[in-house]
Ligand code: HEC
């Protein structure tokens with residue numbers, strides 16, 4: 001890898017000048033005595049508080065008898081988890097999409113695989129996944145166990161792109177695995193079964209139990225009573241979270257159950273995100289004989305939820321405030337909507353919470369944040385970070401009107417001469433489309449941008465080639481972007497949230513005479529229509545509407561586009 005080569009030369013220079021006896025290596029750095037991966041739960045996880053719902057995790061652990069966590073097994077799992085050699089072009093590892101500082105989820109709505117392609121759904125947190133009793137994994141529960149799940153990303157054509165025999169080959173090639181396999185399994189034979197077991201042990205070791213919530217919970221004898229370390233707002237939020245609908249609460253605890261905040265329900269649930277399922281049928285895709293699973297998804301844990309934005313299987317909500325507004329006013333009447341979210345007449349529940357109550361729920365969810373997860377060395381990257389010439393914080397591509405905007409940021413730069421922007425339509429053959437001067441040396445955040453004025457319809461890929469003053473080059477990850485030349489691609493609906501008026505901005509290419517704008521409520525009823533438009537921006541008066549989620553549908557000859565906004 002280019003980055004490693006560069007660090008080799010840099011280190012070699014300093015070694016020469018300092019005359020240390022030191023050989024450069026990219027092997028993982030591990031402690032002589034392995035870290036302790038046993039999970040030592042506080043008592044409240046292990047004792048039921050006596051209410052109608054289980055609060056302990058007793059009987060929920062999906063660890064199979066033949067794969068208990070050992071410190072050497074989880075250590076091997078840690079190295080496999082962070083090893084970029086285990087993807088087709090050696091660029092990504094499990095950690096690329098399950099980031100320790102993001103609650104082992106991904107801040108991107110969809111994650112990028114080795115060739116820049118996007119995953120179908122939003123990445124999931126790995127926290128407390130051992131306490132999902134059904135033991136099925138993925139949003140649609142398509143993996144029958146964690147041991148089965150951990151081998152699937154390697155073979156996924158978008159994610160890591162290897163076959164299982166290539167995987168064992170890649171693992172065998174790396175010299176550091178021999179000792180790790182011997183310590184974990186008694187000899188150095190590399191098998192997919194051992195790879196799977198070690199990774200599953202590592203994932204099962206990631207359990208959160210030291211949040212502000214836990215600090216309060218140990219001081220009382222059930223989740224219900226006020227916690228002495230909580231603010232009034234947090235205690236109110238907790239009450240609303242736990243209390244059933246019939247008792248003025250939001251009933252969240254009915255699905256996000258136990259001290260682990262995993263689901264203790266009998267299977268996937270439908271929390272009313274959509275009125276109908278079209279492109280993603282959820283668990284019905286895995287269990288085609290169970291029509292009741294159509295549009296239902298796994299309920300994963302809410303622990304560290306503050307750190308795992310965006311939310312839901314498609315990453316549709318950016319903030320916890322949006323999630324709460326969804327439960328407050330946006331639940332859709334889907335045919336498989338879970339009973340816990342219906343009112344006495346079978347309609348989607350409308351909580352009609354005040355701003356104070358909604359804020360309290362958000363404040364409560366934030367008490368589940370456990371910063372030790374992000375800082376625990378035993379779950380961190382064991383591979384040494386090399387003194388790379390630049391530290392790229394982000395690199396994104398956004399389709400705009402008749403152009404694509406590329407933006408990137410660096411944290412630090414050493415000898416950075418310039419960036420060459422390269423573009424490809426296939427992900428294989430690259431063409432240079434421009435150059436941007438680098439900052440040279442910098443310890444401050446630097447922002448860069450470049451505009452591609454010749455977007456093509458469909459998918460295209462971009463990467464940055466960074467060149468040092470001494471002409472060494474490093475490539476960034478590849479980003480992909482889908483560009484639609486259609487007028488509908490650039491409809492804007494703003495502001496969001498809106499209070500009195502919402503503006504709908506159309507693209508200059510839109511044939512106005514034929515366009516129509518509809519305002520639709522969450523029940524799918526059209527409550528306002530605008531035709532015979534004569535300007536590109538149309539204002540809709542929404543001052544008389546009740547608070548909640550609404551949709552704006554723009555209809556042209558080419559088709560239609562629906563966007564949502566929140567009135568508050
Ligand atoms: C390219 C991004 C990407 C990579 C690489 C990746 N994952 Fe994932 N992971 C995802 C996405 C996206 C999902 C959710 C997919 C779905 O449900 O359809 C997911 C789901 C999971 C889940 C399910 C969690 C649950 O509660 O059901 C586990 C466990 C997991 N990944 C572990 C791993 C491991 C171990 C690796 C490395 C071998 C890995 N992932 C590599 C993106 C990735």
Ligand code: HEC
Pocket residue numbers: 125241250251252253254255256268269270271273296297298299300301302305308310311312313314323324327338339340341361
């Ligand atoms: C009927 C069961 C049910 C109830 C009740 C419920 N949820 Fe959920 N929740 C789910 C399911 C299922 C998902 C995942 C849905 C998806 O992505 O399609 C989810 C997802 C979430 C997420 C996002 C998780 C992530 O990792 O992206 C948050 C946050 C959340 N719920 C909070 C709440 C709060 C707060 C309440 C109470 C106001 C609540 N839930 C009530 C079933 C429920």
